[in-house]
Amino acid sequence: MILAAERPHSSPSAHAVAETTMPPRWRVVFLNDAVTRMSYAVMVLRKLFGFDETTATKHMLEAHEIGRSVVWVGLRESAEAYVFSLQQWHLSATLEPDETS
Amino acid sequence: MKRVEVRLSIPAVAPLLDLIKSVADELRVNLAVPLALSDADAELASVWSEDLLASQRDDCDRLFSLFDQEFFSEGVVAFDRDNAEPVLRACAALRLRFRATHLEKIPDDTLEALEASSSMGELNETVQKAFACFLFLDELQKIIMKYLDPMAVEEDE
Numbered sequence: 001m002i003l004a005a006e007r008p009h010s011s012p013s014a015h016a017v018a019e020t021t022m023p024p025r026w027r028v029v030f031l032n033d034a035v036t037r038m039s040y041a042v043m044v045l046r047k048l049f050g051f052d053e054t055t056a057t058k059h060m061l062e063a064h065e066i067g068r069s070v071v072w073v074g075l076r077e078s079a080e081a082y083v084f085s086l087q088q089w090h091l092s093a094t095l096e097p098d099e100t101s
Numbered sequence: 102m103k104r105v106e107v108r109l110s111i112p113a114v115a116p117l118l119d120l121i122k123s124v125a126d127e128l129r130v131n132l133a134v135p136l137a138l139s140d141a142d143a144e145l146a147s148v149w150s151e152d153l154l155a156s157q158r159d160d161c162d163r164l165f166s167l168f169d170q171e172f173f174s175e176g177v178v179a180f181d182r183d184n185a186e187p188v189l190r191a192c193a194a195l196r197l198r199f200r201a202t203h204l205e206k207i208p209d210d211t212l213e214a215l216e217a218s219s220s221m222g223e224l225n226e227t228v229q230k231a232f233a234c235f236l237f238l239d240e241l242q243k244i245i246m247k248y249l250d251p252m253a254v255e256e257d258e
Contacts, residue, residue, distance in 0.1 A: 031137060034209045035200045036193060037239065039246060084149055087134060088156050090193040094137040 024097060026079035028072040031092040032063040044089045045071065048082065073098050104181040105248050111176045117234045118168055124198050124234070125161040125191075133157065133194035157194055164191035180245055189245050192238040199238075203231030 030045070038060055045056040049071060062069035071093075072082055079095050086093040132153055136146045167178040167188065180188065204212065207228075215221070219236060221229045 033134070033197070034212075035197050037242060037246075040189070040193060040242060043246065043250060080145070083138075084153075087132075087136065087149070087153055089190055090134045090197055092134045092137050094139070095142065096139075 023075060025073050026076045027070045027096050027098045028079050028082045028086070029094050029096055030059060030063050030069045030071045030086065031094065032067045033092055036091065038064070041091060044086070044091055048085050048089070104179055106177050106179045107244055108176050109172070109178060111173065114168075114176075114237060115173070117230070117237055118165075120230055121195060121234050121238070122165065124195055124202070125165065127202070128161055128194055128198055129158050130154065131198070133197040157190075160187040160191040160194065163187035164195075180248065185245050185249060189242055189249075192242045192245075196235055196238050196242075199231055199235045203228065204235060 041060045041063075042053070042056045045051050045059055046053065049056075051059070059069040059071050072079065076095075083093045083095055132150060136149060136153075138146045138149075163184050164187070167184070171177050171179075200212075207215070207224075215224075215232065216236065216239070221232055224232055
Protein backbone atom coordinates (compact mmCIF):
# COMPACT_ATOMS: atom_id res chain seq x y z
CA MET A 1 0.00 0.00 0.00
CA ILE A 2 2.78 2.41 0.89
CA LEU A 3 4.72 1.62 -2.30
CA ALA A 4 1.63 2.21 -4.44
CA ALA A 5 0.97 5.58 -2.82
CA GLU A 6 4.50 6.77 -3.53
CA ARG A 7 4.43 5.78 -7.21
CA PRO A 8 4.02 8.73 -9.56
CA HIS A 9 0.70 8.89 -11.43
CA SER A 10 2.38 9.53 -14.77
CA SER A 11 5.81 8.90 -16.22
CA PRO A 12 8.46 11.55 -15.51
CA SER A 13 8.75 12.41 -19.19
CA ALA A 14 5.00 13.03 -19.60
CA HIS A 15 5.02 15.18 -16.46
CA ALA A 16 7.88 17.26 -17.81
CA VAL A 17 6.09 17.81 -21.14
CA ALA A 18 2.94 18.93 -19.35
CA GLU A 19 4.92 21.48 -17.38
CA THR A 20 6.91 22.95 -20.28
CA THR A 21 4.36 23.04 -23.14
CA MET A 22 2.90 26.52 -23.45
CA PRO A 23 -0.69 26.87 -24.64
CA PRO A 24 -0.90 28.27 -28.19
CA ARG A 25 -1.00 32.04 -28.42
CA TRP A 26 -3.23 34.07 -30.70
CA ARG A 27 -2.97 37.52 -32.19
CA VAL A 28 -5.70 40.11 -32.28
CA VAL A 29 -5.26 41.95 -35.58
CA PHE A 30 -6.92 45.33 -35.97
CA LEU A 31 -7.82 46.01 -39.62
CA ASN A 32 -8.06 49.35 -41.37
CA ASP A 33 -11.20 50.86 -42.84
CA ALA A 34 -11.47 54.05 -44.83
CA VAL A 35 -14.58 55.40 -43.13
CA THR A 36 -14.06 55.40 -39.40
CA ARG A 37 -12.78 58.59 -37.82
CA MET A 38 -9.19 58.22 -36.58
CA SER A 39 -9.93 59.69 -33.18
CA TYR A 40 -12.77 57.18 -32.76
CA ALA A 41 -10.42 54.26 -33.49
CA VAL A 42 -7.85 55.63 -31.02
CA MET A 43 -10.50 56.13 -28.36
CA VAL A 44 -11.77 52.55 -28.76
CA LEU A 45 -8.26 51.04 -28.70
CA ARG A 46 -7.51 52.97 -25.51
CA LYS A 47 -10.77 51.92 -23.94
CA LEU A 48 -10.57 48.21 -24.79
CA PHE A 49 -6.84 47.55 -24.40
CA GLY A 50 -5.89 50.19 -21.86
CA PHE A 51 -3.33 51.72 -24.23
CA ASP A 52 -1.97 55.18 -23.66
CA GLU A 53 -2.61 57.77 -26.36
CA THR A 54 0.77 57.21 -28.05
CA THR A 55 0.41 53.43 -28.29
CA ALA A 56 -3.18 53.58 -29.52
CA THR A 57 -2.23 56.17 -32.13
CA LYS A 58 0.72 54.03 -33.25
CA HIS A 59 -1.59 51.04 -33.84
CA MET A 60 -4.17 53.18 -35.61
CA LEU A 61 -1.54 54.64 -37.94
CA GLU A 62 -0.01 51.23 -38.61
CA ALA A 63 -3.42 49.87 -39.62
CA HIS A 64 -4.05 53.00 -41.71
CA GLU A 65 -0.73 52.64 -43.54
CA ILE A 66 -0.32 48.89 -44.00
CA GLY A 67 -3.88 47.71 -43.47
CA ARG A 68 -3.40 45.85 -40.18
CA SER A 69 -1.88 46.11 -36.74
CA VAL A 70 -1.35 43.37 -34.15
CA VAL A 71 -2.79 44.92 -31.01
CA TRP A 72 -2.64 42.00 -28.58
CA VAL A 73 -1.16 38.50 -28.26
CA GLY A 74 -2.25 35.89 -25.74
CA LEU A 75 -4.59 33.05 -24.98
CA ARG A 76 -7.34 32.21 -27.43
CA GLU A 77 -10.24 32.90 -25.08
CA SER A 78 -9.08 36.43 -24.29
CA ALA A 79 -8.21 37.08 -27.94
CA GLU A 80 -11.75 36.12 -28.94
CA ALA A 81 -13.18 38.49 -26.35
CA TYR A 82 -11.07 41.37 -27.71
CA VAL A 83 -12.09 40.71 -31.32
CA PHE A 84 -15.74 40.55 -30.29
CA SER A 85 -15.44 43.87 -28.46
CA LEU A 86 -13.74 45.55 -31.42
CA GLN A 87 -16.53 44.31 -33.69
CA GLN A 88 -19.07 45.64 -31.21
CA TRP A 89 -17.51 49.07 -31.72
CA HIS A 90 -17.58 48.47 -35.51
CA LEU A 91 -13.83 48.18 -35.86
CA SER A 92 -12.81 45.29 -38.07
CA ALA A 93 -10.51 42.73 -36.47
CA THR A 94 -9.48 39.15 -36.81
CA LEU A 95 -7.73 36.36 -34.93
CA GLU A 96 -4.65 34.55 -36.12
CA PRO A 97 -2.28 32.07 -34.49
CA ASP A 98 0.93 33.62 -33.23
CA GLU A 99 3.56 31.71 -35.20
CA THR A 100 6.37 33.14 -33.09
CA SER A 101 5.24 31.45 -29.87
CA MET B 102 -19.88 62.72 -18.08
CA LYS B 103 -22.57 65.16 -17.06
CA ARG B 104 -25.71 65.63 -19.16
CA VAL B 105 -24.94 67.66 -22.25
CA GLU B 106 -27.64 69.32 -24.30
CA VAL B 107 -26.94 70.15 -27.91
CA ARG B 108 -29.14 72.34 -30.06
CA LEU B 109 -29.44 71.14 -33.67
CA SER B 110 -31.08 72.83 -36.63
CA ILE B 111 -34.50 71.20 -37.04
CA PRO B 112 -34.88 72.22 -40.73
CA ALA B 113 -31.43 70.76 -41.49
CA VAL B 114 -31.66 67.54 -39.47
CA ALA B 115 -35.33 66.48 -39.58
CA PRO B 116 -35.36 65.77 -43.36
CA LEU B 117 -32.41 63.38 -42.91
CA LEU B 118 -34.01 61.21 -40.25
CA ASP B 119 -36.18 59.11 -42.58
CA LEU B 120 -33.18 58.06 -44.67
CA ILE B 121 -31.06 57.40 -41.57
CA LYS B 122 -33.92 55.32 -40.19
CA SER B 123 -34.13 53.25 -43.37
CA VAL B 124 -30.40 52.54 -43.16
CA ALA B 125 -30.76 51.71 -39.47
CA ASP B 126 -33.44 49.20 -40.48
CA GLU B 127 -30.90 47.51 -42.76
CA LEU B 128 -28.59 47.27 -39.75
CA ARG B 129 -31.20 45.27 -37.87
CA VAL B 130 -30.24 42.28 -40.01
CA ASN B 131 -26.81 43.19 -41.44
CA LEU B 132 -23.62 43.83 -39.53
CA ALA B 133 -22.02 47.18 -40.33
CA VAL B 134 -18.63 45.45 -40.28
CA PRO B 135 -18.72 41.90 -41.65
CA LEU B 136 -16.90 39.45 -39.42
CA ALA B 137 -13.35 38.80 -40.60
CA LEU B 138 -12.90 35.40 -38.96
CA SER B 139 -11.39 32.46 -40.82
CA ASP B 140 -13.45 29.55 -42.18
CA ALA B 141 -12.29 27.49 -39.21
CA ASP B 142 -14.22 29.87 -36.96
CA ALA B 143 -17.52 29.63 -38.86
CA GLU B 144 -19.40 28.34 -35.81
CA LEU B 145 -18.04 31.16 -33.67
CA ALA B 146 -19.00 33.70 -36.35
CA SER B 147 -22.55 32.40 -36.41
CA VAL B 148 -22.94 32.78 -32.63
CA TRP B 149 -21.29 36.20 -32.61
CA SER B 150 -23.39 37.54 -35.47
CA GLU B 151 -26.59 37.23 -33.46
CA ASP B 152 -25.07 38.94 -30.42
CA LEU B 153 -23.49 41.69 -32.50
CA LEU B 154 -26.73 42.34 -34.37
CA ALA B 155 -28.60 42.63 -31.08
CA SER B 156 -26.04 45.12 -29.82
CA GLN B 157 -26.19 47.06 -33.09
CA ARG B 158 -30.01 47.23 -32.96
CA ASP B 159 -29.92 48.47 -29.38
CA ASP B 160 -27.37 51.18 -30.25
CA CYS B 161 -29.47 52.42 -33.20
CA ASP B 162 -32.56 52.49 -31.00
CA ARG B 163 -30.65 54.66 -28.52
CA LEU B 164 -29.71 57.03 -31.32
CA PHE B 165 -33.31 57.42 -32.47
CA SER B 166 -34.52 57.98 -28.93
CA LEU B 167 -32.61 61.30 -29.13
CA PHE B 168 -35.06 62.57 -31.71
CA ASP B 169 -38.05 62.83 -29.46
CA GLN B 170 -40.63 65.53 -28.79
CA GLU B 171 -37.97 67.81 -27.29
CA PHE B 172 -35.96 67.64 -30.49
CA PHE B 173 -38.94 68.38 -32.75
CA SER B 174 -40.08 71.30 -30.59
CA GLU B 175 -36.77 72.77 -29.37
CA GLY B 176 -34.12 71.17 -31.61
CA VAL B 177 -32.39 69.84 -28.50
CA VAL B 178 -30.78 66.41 -28.07
CA ALA B 179 -29.19 65.35 -24.80
CA PHE B 180 -26.24 63.07 -24.06
CA ASP B 181 -25.23 61.56 -20.76
CA ARG B 182 -23.09 58.69 -19.50
CA ASP B 183 -25.82 56.16 -20.40
CA ASN B 184 -26.39 57.02 -24.03
CA ALA B 185 -23.12 58.60 -25.23
CA GLU B 186 -21.27 55.40 -26.11
CA PRO B 187 -24.26 53.59 -27.68
CA VAL B 188 -24.99 56.65 -29.84
CA LEU B 189 -21.31 56.92 -30.78
CA ARG B 190 -21.35 53.26 -31.90
CA ALA B 191 -24.62 53.75 -33.78
CA CYS B 192 -23.14 56.69 -35.69
CA ALA B 193 -20.10 54.57 -36.60
CA ALA B 194 -22.29 51.69 -37.80
CA LEU B 195 -24.56 53.95 -39.82
CA ARG B 196 -21.67 55.76 -41.49
CA LEU B 197 -20.14 52.44 -42.51
CA ARG B 198 -23.49 51.28 -43.89
CA PHE B 199 -24.02 54.52 -45.83
CA ARG B 200 -20.53 54.12 -47.31
CA ALA B 201 -21.20 50.51 -48.30
CA THR B 202 -24.60 51.20 -49.87
CA HIS B 203 -25.71 54.72 -50.84
CA LEU B 204 -22.17 56.08 -51.26
CA GLU B 205 -20.49 52.97 -52.62
CA LYS B 206 -19.79 54.41 -56.08
CA ILE B 207 -17.75 57.33 -54.76
CA PRO B 208 -14.00 56.58 -54.64
CA ASP B 209 -12.30 56.94 -51.24
CA ASP B 210 -10.21 59.95 -52.22
CA THR B 211 -13.23 61.75 -53.71
CA LEU B 212 -15.27 61.12 -50.58
CA GLU B 213 -12.42 62.37 -48.44
CA ALA B 214 -12.19 65.56 -50.50
CA LEU B 215 -15.97 66.02 -50.31
CA GLU B 216 -15.87 65.56 -46.53
CA ALA B 217 -13.11 68.12 -46.19
CA SER B 218 -15.02 70.70 -48.22
CA SER B 219 -18.57 69.61 -47.26
CA SER B 220 -19.35 70.35 -50.91
CA MET B 221 -22.13 68.36 -52.54
CA GLY B 222 -22.52 70.18 -55.87
CA GLU B 223 -21.15 67.32 -57.96
CA LEU B 224 -23.50 64.70 -56.51
CA ASN B 225 -26.98 63.85 -57.74
CA GLU B 226 -29.89 64.64 -55.44
CA THR B 227 -30.26 61.14 -53.96
CA VAL B 228 -26.57 60.81 -53.22
CA GLN B 229 -26.50 64.37 -51.84
CA LYS B 230 -29.01 63.39 -49.18
CA ALA B 231 -27.07 60.26 -48.26
CA PHE B 232 -23.89 62.31 -48.08
CA ALA B 233 -25.62 64.88 -45.86
CA CYS B 234 -26.60 62.03 -43.51
CA PHE B 235 -23.00 60.76 -43.59
CA LEU B 236 -21.73 64.23 -42.60
CA PHE B 237 -24.40 64.72 -39.94
CA LEU B 238 -23.52 61.41 -38.26
CA ASP B 239 -19.87 62.47 -38.29
CA GLU B 240 -20.77 65.77 -36.64
CA LEU B 241 -22.75 63.94 -34.00
CA GLN B 242 -19.74 61.70 -33.31
CA LYS B 243 -17.48 64.75 -33.02
CA ILE B 244 -19.84 66.39 -30.54
CA ILE B 245 -20.00 63.30 -28.33
CA MET B 246 -16.27 62.63 -28.50
CA LYS B 247 -15.51 66.23 -27.66
CA TYR B 248 -17.34 65.75 -24.38
CA LEU B 249 -15.90 62.30 -23.72
CA ASP B 250 -12.34 63.43 -24.49
CA PRO B 251 -11.89 67.09 -25.44
CA MET B 252 -8.41 66.44 -26.92
CA ALA B 253 -9.47 63.58 -29.20
CA VAL B 254 -11.32 65.37 -31.98
CA GLU B 255 -8.78 68.15 -32.37
CA GLU B 256 -6.22 65.57 -33.47
CA ASP B 257 -8.33 64.59 -36.48
CA GLU B 258 -8.59 68.12 -37.75
